[in-house]
Amino acid sequence: MSVKATVVSTEVGQKSKKGFQVNATLKTAALGAVVPLILVIAWEYLSRTGVFPPHLLPAPSVICQSLMNMSAEGNLWGHIGITLYRLFIGFLIGTAAAVVLGAAVGYLKKAESLFDPLIQAFRSIPSLAWVPLFILWMGIGEPSKVVLIAVGVFFPVYLNIVSGIQSVDRKLIEVGKIYNFSSLQLIRRIILPASLPSFLVGLRSGLGLGWMFVVAAELMGASTGIGYLLVYGQNTYSPDLIISSIVLFAILGKITDSILKTFEAKALHWQDTIEKKA
Template sequence: MNMKEVIAIPKVNEGKEKHRKINPSIQRVLLGSIVPILLILAWEYLSRIGVFPPHLLPAPSIILQSLMTMTTDGSLWTHTSITLYRLVLGFLFGTAAALIIGAAVGYFSTVESLLDPLIQAFRSIPSLAWVPLFILWMGIGEPSKVVLIAVGVFFPVYLNIVSGIQGIDRKLIEVGKIYHFSSWQLICKIILPAALPSFLVGLRSGLGLGWMFVVAAELMGASTGIGYLLVYGQNTYAPELIISSIVLFAILGKITDAILKGLETKTLHWQDTIVKK
């Protein structure tokens, strides 16, 4: 082997190493974009050749033009910001209530016997069934909308908190007692870390239901919001506005879920799972 061959080998290996060191996050984003891009291209093509009637299913280019028009006149930011405002408030209130009640129900069996049957009964009530009652109690203003979203967020977060606490291995608690942990130390060092994965899953589930309840909330006499755009598009027979609203819900829902997913990944970095994060 001469000197040229010796020098060439490291360069080849270096190239392979650079090729292998692709950021996993970027790779997931690229892979996740393949199917949506293909569907959009197929949708655009079928719309242009007349397979999809424009008065029923406009082409993606028309929907993009509608979004650009709303961006130019400022209405897109107005409707998006008020929807996000309602969602964030409802999400925070629902999560706080679920955290307090769920922790008490999961940790104390007496509290579970008192509250859990009633909460499970309320959980089976459809979201739209709450609308007339909240309008009667709080009118058609912002409080009724925020409370409705909070109700939707509450139940999945509550269930996951209770499940996470009750699923903690009793041996972990016994180990803490052997080391003479106080009740506060047991909660901070054993119970919370062990229940954290379930709690974070509950947050993502609650956020997803929160987006669903936003639509129901913005049917309650709203004059702004993405849900209002859906109703306005239906009343004015504007399918491009309806689909634009649906696309906005999808994009914003994905962004907010990705934020919680990133928080989950960073918070649970200590887990040794089968899937590398």
Template sequence: MSETGSGSLPAQAPVRTETVRAKSVTAQPVRKGWPHDDGYRPGRFTGWILPVAFLLLAEVCARLDIIPARLLPPPSELAQTLWSLAARGELLPHIWASLARVLAGFAIGSLLAIALGLLVGISRRAEALLEPSFQALRAIPSLAWIPLLLLWLGIDETPKIVLIAIGAFFPVYLNLVAGIRDIDYKLIEVGTSSGLGAPELIRHILLPAALPYLFTGLRGGLSLAWMFLVAAELIAATRGVGYLLSDGRESSRPDLVLAAILILALLGKFSDSLLRLLEQRSLRWRDAHRPSATKS
């Protein structure tokens, strides 16, 4: 009897220990994500709720004469304006002209910003030489560049693209420099101790580590490119969405002005969504906050 009892105690002790451990684990509160990871899954059309509600409210206010139509035309009138422009074959040429200018200016400004941002980020001499001038140029308003660009480059497409490139340059440059400066110096030490040269160090360490900052700058630069487009198309333009804005102002047509603003908003949102999709695919390796619904 004593041998049986003494033999059963060691066999039961691990089971009790594991039970206690399991209870202690289950008793711990579930950690929430940042800021509140409550498992909420937004619907596909959740982002459309506010714009659609605003359009419906504007339509109702216009129909009831709460807001004069000369100040805020109803959305149905804006739809008719866009339809008439498309039926006359005028809408798509304006959109394509603005798209071409934004893409060209954004590409030129972003590439220059990446090159100079890398140079300033890795070289103290370049930082001391270029950073004060860039900070001063960044404070110049977009409209202040127009007279100078007209004197230097004439009235064709070149000054428009240059102005858009100026707007896209500074967000990309500033965010890339901040991303390079925020890199852990231990990563650079590991790269240099592994025998990596400057090009390999930039390609394998600096750019991947600063990539989240770079995409933030690219999205900000793209947004400013669309803003600078309106100022650029004031430079003797005869085609473009900015030209529609100017034409609506001169002809006292608020429906045309609001239609052009709506086109700019849709084009900006569509281009930003494409860039955001590229960002998500390029940064899959990043261990950042994700909603709990997407976690496996």
């Protein structure tokens, strides 16, 4: 077989593989939409027939109309944008702090003895308990909201980093020492790849908690954001606005989690997992 034929055969194989992956992704997305679609149809029917009181639980069509009206007025995108901004900044700060402390605690026994008891004590404090303290220190502006979100993101990422590093197989470390790896080489070639799956799971958990904390953050004196829409809907007795805000949180949370999940799949492409075999 000529070189040209080999190249063509390889390209065809790669295109076929990509096509198969796209089809598998579409099939998974379609399957995942079945249950939500059934629930929405049932919700619409029960609301239209009066089983669900419209002043308590408006129909999905009413919710969609409310979102379209806010979008047409230009208010919706501003609220979504500021919420995503707060989440993104808080997520970056919380993750950065968790990486630094988690790596130190996971790799150094003395750092674990020094810092971990205090961090575990802080982890037991309910999220809402931080709100009055942050307002007292930083007011009701953006810093207090971002810091509150960062606190929520920090703990799951920290725990997964520590767990991932400390669960690295000791035999792998010994093999690295046999090959005279330096501490930096051990971290880069053995510890980081071995703990990466746990770290990525921590990122997704941290993002999920970040969405929970952004609600708490926007409930403390915000004048913009999706959380503000929740409070405004409550004050004006607008169930369609309240449910629209909840739906927005659900959609945006799913989108951001899917982005991290895609990144996780690409970063861990070398793993031979049961999901890939399936």
